[in-house]
Amino acid sequence: MDVRQLELFLAVVEEQTFTQAARRSFVSQSGLSSSIRALERELGATLFARSASGATLTAAGEAFLPRARRMLADATAAKRELMGLGSSRSLRLGSEQCLGDLVNLADVLTAFAPQQEGIEVFFQQAPSDSLLRDLRSGRLDAALIAGPPGESGARLIQDLEVTVLRQEPFVLLVPRSHPLASESSVALAALRPERLVDFAPSWPARSILDQALSEAGVSRRATVEVTDVHMLLSLVEYGFGVAVVPQSFSAKPEAASLVALPLTGTRPCWETALALSPQAGTAARAFASMFLVDVPG
Template sequence: MELRQLEYFVAVAEESHFTRAAQRMHVAQSGLSAAIRSLEKELGAPLFRRSTRQVRLTSAGEALLVEARRTLSAADAGRDAVAAVQGLVRGTLAIGSLQCLHSLPLPELLRDFVTAHPGLDVRLRHSGSTELLDQVRTGTLDLAFVARPSRCPEGLRLAPLGTERLVLACAPEHPLAGRAEARLTDLADERFVDFHPGWGTRDHADAVLADAGVHRKVALEVTDVHSLLELVAFGLGVALVPETFSLKTDQARFIPLPRPVPAWETMSVTTELPSAATVAFLGRMGGGHG
């Protein structure tokens, strides 16, 4: 089994198409297909279900995909380690992050890091915490910034980034907008705007309200902060959000909640053996991983 075969296999799995995978890998489709057939023969199992329209993983292919990504990630880490010994950092660094991560000046850090390591291919994607954790676990991402999970997934390392108070976001004309403070029990009959389950602030708000005995209805689900705040500002629902969301708009009102409402905590997450590029980026943040 060769690394190139695994790279071709992962490309087909992610593209669900042999032609697109070949284009992505800059090889002839016949060569890529032959490499996949050779891999299937070596493993003694079909890895894909092929049809005229699409390509899907078999159960054997699904099992291999996780290990293939880990193997390729480990190979990259090995190359990076040698480069690091030589005073270089090259290869790829894939970072995942929540939106509006105020506990970390991520754009500034990325700019400085890319400037310091021009040979490194740095990639960034936004998603919810659950998906980001899974992508670090499977090797799709090297590093992610997430909301604190209820438990640390096996094989990952977490380190704290920061904490923020939760506040109530509501429309200017909402009955609670003029309050100096809003109690969680005041929200029992409210419509809510929030992110999808699996996103950090959504899961945290769910837990906070459940602990307060408030069974809420999330009427509108969004995937970005600005849409959430705009819907709130137009009176379509209220939301529990980190306090720094108030910096995004002056069209909504942000009302403090009485203590002790659990704070929203953010964390960095890596594998237990992070790549040299990951270690270098964490070092630029002001230290390693605790």
């Protein structure tokens, strides 16, 4: 049982639906559900009665509720006391330019910063390779990064503490009028005659796709490079080309009019992860605790 599980439990209690609780807590609904199930397994009791209309506490949940509130209050008080003992009064955070629907960073940062009394929070967006360099040099305390899939769960990468948050496949995005839109899936080889709308080479999604196309023996007919996800989606919507992107990008509202097709054969995948520098302190770990692992088992 950890603090994040307690926070998610109380969010469901207060919102009375898993959907609203997940939105409020900045996690996916599947991730929140997984956390609640893990908590129920640990306690050996069902905490919520789930129905189409929402979630209500069971008798066990009612009994656990006051204890959960006390434990969370104690943990919050302890964190504030310990943070007051640290010497660093700043927290430096970074993120890859786009993380799909993994998290709404504007909401997370707005909710997180006021909790860090007396600590100045700095934030920057940059390519993952640049973020990793800054983490190793100590210029950043924590960062959300992306890259090719590795080993799931928590691990060390050159002294950085890295926890995978999500692994997902790429999909092909096409406009509804495109000949491929009626297919149930498509192989990368089918893209030989297509014009691809690509991210810039500095984006991890681009390097992952380059590798997959090379393995599939596919050469680009032409390349259009952008540095903005919304521009990429707009170009596809207007029929300028097609795009191969991480699946979660297709969940953006700007992609609502596009068709997302699963890939067969050589299938590029990527993972998003949270990395902590070797010097990460209490505040950086508090930031890390706001994220929930969402890796399929």
